[in-house]
Amino acid sequence: MTGQPGTDLLPDQLLRDFVEASDTLLCIVDGSGRLLFTNPALQRFTGRTEEELAGVHFWEVFVVPEHIALSQDAVARAMATGVAHPQEGDWLTGAGERRRVAMRNTVMVDGAGRPYAIGCIGLDVTDERRREAQLHLRAQTDLLTGIANRGALFDALRAQLEDGPGCALLFCDLDRFKDVNDEHGHAVGDALLAEMARRMSELAGPGDLVARFGGDEFVILCPGWERADLQTLADRVVEATREPFPGPRGPLEIGVSVGVAVGRPGDTADELITRADRAMYGEKTHPHRGAARARRAGDVY
Template sequence: MSTGARLGVHPAVARASEVTAVRAPAVPGSRRSTGHGRSSVVPGDLTSAIVGATTALVAMVDGGGRILLANPAMQRFTGRPEAALLGRPFWEVYVIPEDVPRAQRAVAAALSGGASFLEEADWVRADGVWRRMSMQNSVVTDESGRPYAIAIVAIDVTEQRAREDQVHREATTDALTGTSNRRGLFDALHVHLQSGVGAGCAVLFCDVDDFKAVNDQHGHARGDQLLVEVASRLGEFAGSGGLVARLGGDEFVLLLPGLDESEVPGLVGRVQRRMQEPLDTGSTQLLVSVSIGGVSGHPGEDPDAVLALADRSMYLRKSSRTAT
């Protein structure tokens, strides 16, 4: 168990967790004759059979995090028999190191509050590989209703989350340049401009001048090469915290979080000079001209409005250049 919570818990967790919704741990039952030469399984045996057969990882821990029960799936995951797990704090067995303090706090909070909860976290498998687990953590009470343990039912959702992340990347990435697309840009703008949370950001709107002429004179392959190079040069300024997005055609946006408004003009100048350097295509050199407008977005401002201001700033600079 850990506190790396995330929405969207795997449905199988909720189903599997029903076996842990008990007042106390399952007590081994006995077989009872039905009068027809057969025996029936009493509830204690049935619960034990389900816990033993499920592919979900099932464990029970006490208030000190010590493991009281570990089903076969949990034993396979940890690479240890149940005898080697019993009595050990679970955070010493499969919790990633940076999550240990939060796991300890989660146990204390769950038992003091008595509330079950869903979460996701990374666990360490026996071979050292991290796996993403979706968990149902159910508080177990004794006959007087007093919480004394937590039953954990976990499902491995690593591949599912990887597929979801891949779909999200494809939906927010420009296929030609590998930068973000419009959707990815607005996702970032909403984060940085969120009232009371975001730190604001500088937004540079960039438009490649006379791009149609490049396509007409040198072919679309050279035009695509130019767009990829523009994206690459913008990426030099984005660093690890910024973002480059292609809005479509020859329009790009450079977003830099936390940049002071007074720094925007200097940034525009540096980007402009970098863009003016010739592009060597192998057989010829292309002179790149890009019109750039920059603004500073502040927390609480509308992302569409900020982008429109940057677009307007770019248009005014382009107009002033063509008029001279």
């Protein structure tokens, strides 16, 4: 009576069968980076046969050009220290497609403990990284307007204030939006907010971040700023908001109050938001309307 299929195979045969069947990208390179071994999965990935790959520097086959020097340095360090660290980078398929590959590398030593080769187990994580990026984007996006949400704004603020040179902030609160929402319903109000987000995105500079802070409040974060540029942007936001919005029974007119504040390195995101919000509130309660309100925001510079 025989056992299950394969149970009578010797360990060497089992290992060969496993390597042949694995969809992970396996290779062994010598101390100079030349391929000593590749499994069928890597051969399919590169579009080359085992014979075509043997003896070729691996960075000449599947490493993207900008990572070749890093790959050469990693091999030299691993052979010198006996330690190879996990890595992740872009590889090129035989068809020239970039794929993201996570690598676990192991330095192989001889009987005397001297490194002679490096074994690499590569796992194609391209689709996984794309899904993660999509999830991150969704988590950072306001679903109604399609612009950045409050969480994305605070992440950007922390990066500018803690690790960067500081930034300026325009805090924009819509006037009479509640009247429109109450009279025409949430669907019309939502459409107005989406249109406002579009207009602000068109006004913002290429390095600026437009975010919905919440409700009918929007923020424009300006990493690179000049006083005159901030004043011009604030005026343009006021003018853009004055343009009527399409409504179910004719044009809808609202306004906006804009507060401006500048954050220096060491400020917190909450401090900067509070100053800009305070400036905006001062504009909202000011008796004059229009561009005069935007100019008054300069008081917080």
